[in-house]
Amino acid sequence: MENFFLTILWPIRWLVELVLVAWHWLFSALGMDPAGGLTWVLSIVGLVIVVRAALIPVFVRQIKNQRKMLEVAPQIKKIQDKYKGKRDQLSREAMSREMMEFYKETGTNPLASCIPLLIQMPIFFSLFSVLNNAQHDKVGVGPLNAALSKSFGHASLFDVAPLHMSFQDALNEHNAAVMIVAAVMVALMVASQFYTQLQIMSKNISDETKNSPQFRQQRMLMYFLPFIFLFSGFAFPLGVMFYWLTTNIWTMVQQFLVIRAMPTPGSEAARRREERLARKREAQLAAGKIVLAEPAVEGGEPVVKRVSTQRVQPKSNKRGKKRR
Structure with missing residues (x-):
């Protein structure tokens, strides 16, 4: 097999x-x-x-x-x-x-x-x-x-x-250095895995979903799954642990950027994004970079128009004089 x-x-x-x-x-x-x-x-x-x-x-x-x-x-x-x-x-x-x-x-x-x-x-x-x-x-x-x-x-x-040794191997051979490195890496793996799940559960879930039974089950898994790394990680060679830790860090950063840029509608992250966009628009209005025009439909939202900051080049009258 x-x-x-x-x-x-x-x-x-x-x-x-x-x-x-x-x-x-x-x-x-x-x-x-x-x-x-x-x-x-x-x-x-x-x-x-x-x-x-x-x-x-x-x-x-x-x-x-x-x-x-x-x-x-x-x-x-x-x-x-x-x-x-x-x-x-x-x-x-x-x-x-x-x-x-x-x-x-x-x-x-x-x-x-x-x-x-x-x-x-x-x-x-x-x-x-x-x-x-x-x-x-x-x-x-x-x-x-x-x-x-x-x-x-x-x-x-x-x-x-x-790199080929695991915590278990180091324990059998009484290698304290490997045990310390492996223990630190297992702790980092568990922490990064937990934080990644916490980002999703606390910031990128809509209020409606948070009241569902499925959300409570997923929240329980959020606390349970990292413990799998806590126990199984001690059997991984250090080289594999470096791969898994780097993957966790990539996932954590990627998830942060996605939640910030494309949050779930109705979630806390979506509300924070709207607040950031509102503050940015107010700053642009104060700096004169954008102006609010009349809405296209009565009762609608004002239309945002960006003010051009490009310098207008003066037109030369030489061609007109030559034609005369």
Whole structure:
């Protein structure tokens, strides 16, 4: 079963090795120690940048799908209320069929929010496999040749924390340095994961959704999911933990920018954005950069017109004089 799983991951492992080796070559060419742990850590960070940059279109589609799901939520609730209390097989099948048809008509997908995570999981397992092979001096499946594999497997951060070791390995070998580094990284992973979820739950959820039972369930998960990292993180090699921590930081920053620029309608973030835009408009009015014109429709909002700050060039009368 393990060999079958590794065979499926073979193309992804090859690409992971290619990106790692490419970044390692770049940092080595810039004068960093090719066998240094910091060089390999920065290569892992580069891998995250490549992966997450490639996932930006998927993330944008995810945001659009979430917006659609919010828009169609009242219609979905009507379908659910229609079959409320009916537990027979025919009613449940009819409700599922009606829901699927509705999702198809509106172009929504309730599972779209899981797609970025599902895409990253094979990369995560591939990196784990690459590190595990390097730990045992096994040659990679692609660009990670014998020399690079040995360098990666024996690289240590600041010469005290081997990247292939986990907290459990360090505990067995009584390596205090690795245990300290691993414990700090697990704490940072848990904190970044929790803060990312907190941003969504506290700022980017509409008031209507906050009163629903689903929101209370998601809030419970917000406190529960980080504890998975708290326990499972101690089994990850340091190299994998650097990948996961960098991914969490990317997600946290990306989520902050999205919530600030495209908040959910009716949420606290949306109200704060409206306040920022109002303050900006008042400042522009005071500076004379914009003016308010009469509304196009009686009783409507005033129309904002931007004042041109471009200097008007004086026209020359030479051509007119020549024609005379």
